[in-house]
Amino acid sequence: MAVDGGHRDRGDWDGRWNHVKKFLERPGPFTHPDFEPSIESLGFLLETCKILVIGAGGLGCELLKNLALSGFRHIHVVDMDTIDISNLNRQFLFRPKDVGRPKADVAADFVNNRIPGCKVVPHFNKIQDFDESFYRQFHIIVCGLDSIIARRWMNGMLISLLSYKDGVLDPSSIIPLIDGGTEGFKGNARVILPGMTACIDCTLELYPPQINFPMCTIASMPRLPEHCVEYVRMLQWPKDEPFGEGVGLDGDNPEHIQWVFLRAQERAADYSITGVTYRLTQGEDAYIPLNNYLVFNDVDGLYTYTFEAERKENCSACSQVPQDLQFPPSAKLQEVLEYLTENASLQMKSPAITATLEGKNKTLYLQTVASIEERTRPNLCKTLKELGLSDGQELAVADITTPQTVLFKLKLTS
Amino acid sequence: MIDMIEKEESIISEEEAAQYDRQIRLWGLDAQKRLRGSRVLLVGLRGLGAEVAKNLILAGVKGLTLLDHEQVTEESCRAQFLIPVTAQGQNRAQASLERAQYLNPMVEVKADTDRVETKPDKFFLQFEAVCLTGCSRDLMVRVDQLCAQHNIKVFCGDVFGYHGYMFSDLGQEHNYVEEKPKVVKPKTDESNDGPEAKKPKVDPNETTMIKKTASFCSLKVALEVDWTNEKAKSSLKRTPVDYFLLHVLLKFRTDKGRDPHPESFEADATLLRQIRDDVLEAMGLSSELLPHDFVSYCFSEMAPVCAVVGGVLGQEVVKALSQRDAPHKNFFFFDGMKGSGVVDYFGPK
Numbered sequence: 001m002a003v004d005g006g007h008r009d010r011g012d013w014d015g016r017w018n019h020v021k022k023f024l025e026r027p028g029p030f031t032h033p034d035f036e037p038s039i040e041s042l043g044f045l046l047e048t049c050k051i052l053v054i055g056a057g058g059l060g061c062e063l064l065k066n067l068a069l070s071g072f073r074h075i076h077v078v079d080m081d082t083i084d085i086s087n088l089n090r091q092f093l094f095r096p097k098d099v100g101r102p103k104a105d106v107a108a109d110f111v112n113n114r115i116p117g118c119k120v121v122p123h124f125n126k127i128q129d130f131d132e133s134f135y136r137q138f139h140i141i142v143c144g145l146d147s148i149i150a151r152r153w154m155n156g157m158l159i160s161l162l163s164y165k166d167g168v169l170d171p172s173s174i175i176p177l178i179d180g181g182t183e184g185f186k187g188n189a190r191v192i193l194p195g196m197t198a199c200i201d202c203t204l205e206l207y208p209p210q211i212n213f214p215m216c217t218i219a220s221m222p223r224l225p226e227h228c229v230e231y232v233r234m235l236q237w238p239k240d241e242p243f244g245e246g247v248g249l250d251g252d253n254p255e256h257i258q259w260v261f262l263r264a265q266e267r268a269a270d271y272s273i274t275g276v277t278y279r280l281t282q283g284e285d286a287y288i289p290l291n292n293y294l295v296f297n298d299v300d301g302l303y304t305y306t307f308e309a310e311r312k313e314n315c316s317a318c319s320q321v322p323q324d325l326q327f328p329p330s331a332k333l334q335e336v337l338e339y340l341t342e343n344a345s346l347q348m349k350s351p352a353i354t355a356t357l358e359g360k361n362k363t364l365y366l367q368t369v370a371s372i373e374e375r376t377r378p379n380l381c382k383t384l385k386e387l388g389l390s391d392g393q394e395l396a397v398a399d400i401t402t403p404q405t406v407l408f409k410l411k412l413t414s
Numbered sequence: 415m416i417d418m419i420e421k422e423e424s425i426i427s428e429e430e431a432a433q434y435d436r437q438i439r440l441w442g443l444d445a446q447k448r449l450r451g452s453r454v455l456l457v458g459l460r461g462l463g464a465e466v467a468k469n470l471i472l473a474g475v476k477g478l479t480l481l482d483h484e485q486v487t488e489e490s491c492r493a494q495f496l497i498p499v500t501a502q503g504q505n506r507a508q509a510s511l512e513r514a515q516y517l518n519p520m521v522e523v524k525a526d527t528d529r530v531e532t533k534p535d536k537f538f539l540q541f542e543a544v545c546l547t548g549c550s551r552d553l554m555v556r557v558d559q560l561c562a563q564h565n566i567k568v569f570c571g572d573v574f575g576y577h578g579y580m581f582s583d584l585g586q587e588h589n590y591v592e593e594k595p596k597v598v599k600p601k602t603d604e605s606n607d608g609p610e611a612k613k614p615k616v617d618p619n620e621t622t623m624i625k626k627t628a629s630f631c632s633l634k635v636a637l638e639v640d641w642t643n644e645k646a647k648s649s650l651k652r653t654p655v656d657y658f659l660l661h662v663l664l665k666f667r668t669d670k671g672r673d674p675h676p677e678s679f680e681a682d683a684t685l686l687r688q689i690r691d692d693v694l695e696a697m698g699l700s701s702e703l704l705p706h707d708f709v710s711y712c713f714s715e716m717a718p719v720c721a722v723v724g725g726v727l728g729q730e731v732v733k734a735l736s737q738r739d740a741p742h743k744n745f746f747f748f749d750g751m752k753g754s755g756v757v758d759y760f761g762p763k
Binding site: 062065066069070085086087088089090092095096114115116184185189 | 432433434435436437440468472473474492493494495498499516517518519716717718721729753
């Protein structure tokens with residue numbers, strides 16, 4: 001095989017990549033119609049292709065191993081976490097001596113020392129620490145994240161990189177996103193071509209809604225046991241700091257959960273609310289698998305199912321269709337906030353709403369900065385009319401689920 | 415730590431509880447204890463073997479013996495992640511030992527360099543489970559028969575290019591438990607007479623353990639299904655083609671003493687097609703069952719396919735040893751080109 005020769009400089013030997021060449025250099029019954037077999041493909045994979053792995057946890061470790069063994073050489077990995085002893089039962093790139101060190105660093109060291117020619121660059125960061133200039137350099141991005149919010153943010157970032165020439169999407173601006181998630185015995189994997197195939201937000205309704213409650217309900221008008229738990233979690237814990245100064249609530253620490261549970265019960269008793277249980281306090285897991293693309297369910301026997309998710313016509317993330325908000329002028333701002341968080345297609349976490357009023361940019365409500373939250377909280381009880389908003393007004397909404405502000409057009413109904 | 419292992423401890427140490435926390439939450443402390451008391455034999459340390467070794471060592475079995483007589487070549491030390499690049503010329507099991515042990519010091523990992531064919535019967539009897547990769551059909555059949563008699567769980571698995579399979583024989587009577595939500599029977603003095611009151615309600619917060627039994631057939635019987643009778647022919651449409659692919663590849667392995675190798679692609683491809691024709695004809699089936707280009711996808715071991723099959727295989731071993739949750743019965747086939755996994759049963763009804 002003539003193509004095997006002349007690669008000794010890469011540290012290769014004859015036939016090292018034969019198995020990979022089998023699908024890169026010849027067509028097959030399952031190849032994409034646009035795929036052109038070429039001897040160049042292998043070279044690209046080995047020499048040029050820059051791949052980003054997000055998350056160096058359970059999925060991340062497996063991903064790095066598989067990618068490195070498959071021949072990818074330019075890999076970056078991002079993870080904001082440090083190693084905990086409970087990770088060692090599955091995150092096999094880490095050892096007991098690594099506990100406390102950043103996952104990205106240790107994972108990169110491990111792979112670099114192990115696979116000749118492979119260069120993994122670690123980033124001990126949140127994905128939000130980087131902007132377009134960072135993400136633009138990659139040919140493909142693979143996610144092994146543990147939160148839906150992070151996925152949506154990544155999804156939004158890649159959509160923001162798309163460029164259109166005369167209304168036509170420029171394919172070279174597409175960075176494929178391969179997203180995977182697991183929970184217990186279940187898992188899923190999906191391939192997203194931003195701008196072309198269904199994005200994360202297109203199929204957001206398939207995720208059960210992550211319940212968010214407005215601050216005023218939590219602070220002064222609880223009705224449900226969940227409100228009591230949230231009160232303790234969000235307001236009482238930072239105030240009391242029961243486990244020491246600066247010690248945050250660890251959802252996996254039974255002592256923390258127990259404290260929250262008891263305080264939530266006390267609050268519930270004050271308002272004659274029943275239903276606060278330990279299980280409720282523990283809450284749902286952060287990641288919930290999505291019924292999309294490849295579903296792997298190993299609970300009752302094995303079930304794998306692959307299907308094609310459809311793009312949503314008016315997806316708030318990828319459709320470029322302007323989003324409407326319809327409310328009567330007598331509606332309170334609180335109702336708008338509830339809509340943004342509870343609507344199955346939007347599922348925002350803590351949206352900040354701003355509007356241009358009398359030529360000035362006015363923050364109507366912002367939750368994530370305590371002083372501004374306190375200052376703007378009274379607006380929640382005011383009507384849209386009282387706030388001076390008019391029909392056709394543009395509202396800019398920022399949220400942790402998206403790197404870009406989402407513009408809504410306010411339609412005041414009569 | 416060593417003391418604890420030898421005492422057949424029923425108490426789990428603090429260190430184990432911390433490390434195994436995330437899996438104990440999933441399958442319970444009882445299951446973890448049973449794992450802790452189990453010795454497993456793993457034959458073959460190629461790509462799939464390395465994945466299974468990783469998964470079982472991380473899960474926390476009592477001991478894992480790595481058995482492989484082959485030497486490390488330049489190729490093999492880069493096909494799996496346990497063998498260091500400096501280990502050429504060493505035995506594959508030996509070379510994998512250090513990194514395997516390092517994955518979890520609480521597991522006793524051993525390396526054995528003998529040929530599996532030369533091992534006497536009593537060698538296998540020291541294990542609770544045996545996992546065979548890269549083995550000939552005859553050997554797998556023989557070991558399966560021996561182990562089944564002694565209530566040792568048997569697993570077989572291989573990866574050929576994009577395709578992989580695993581087979582399990584957990585014996586005629588494999589007992590296990592399943593955790594199900596508790597069914598609360600409706601009270602008879604319920605004032606509401608509607609149909610709702612008569613339905614047993616499921617309480618999602620309360621679960622109960624239900625005891626079950628599964629019966630498995632031998633590998634010999636599973637592979638020797640008769641396809642000439644009418645009933646079998648009618649079920650052919652629903653049968654994964656991978657089952658027949660497995661027969662072809664096992665025959666190649668028996669005839670050539672190795673698996674198809676990219677270095678001799680042309681000759682091996684021709685032989686594979688010949689074997690396909692012979693095997694399917696002997697079964698009374700059309701050679702069209704395996705399309706002409708099937709040869710393109712079964713050379714070498716694709717790393718991600720090893721990961722998937724190794725994951726399923728590892729989990730089946732964990733389930734069988736911990737006697738918890740329904741086992742797959744009795745084959746799992748993975749097609750890496752389609753991303754499809756199928757569990758199917760081959761054997762007597």
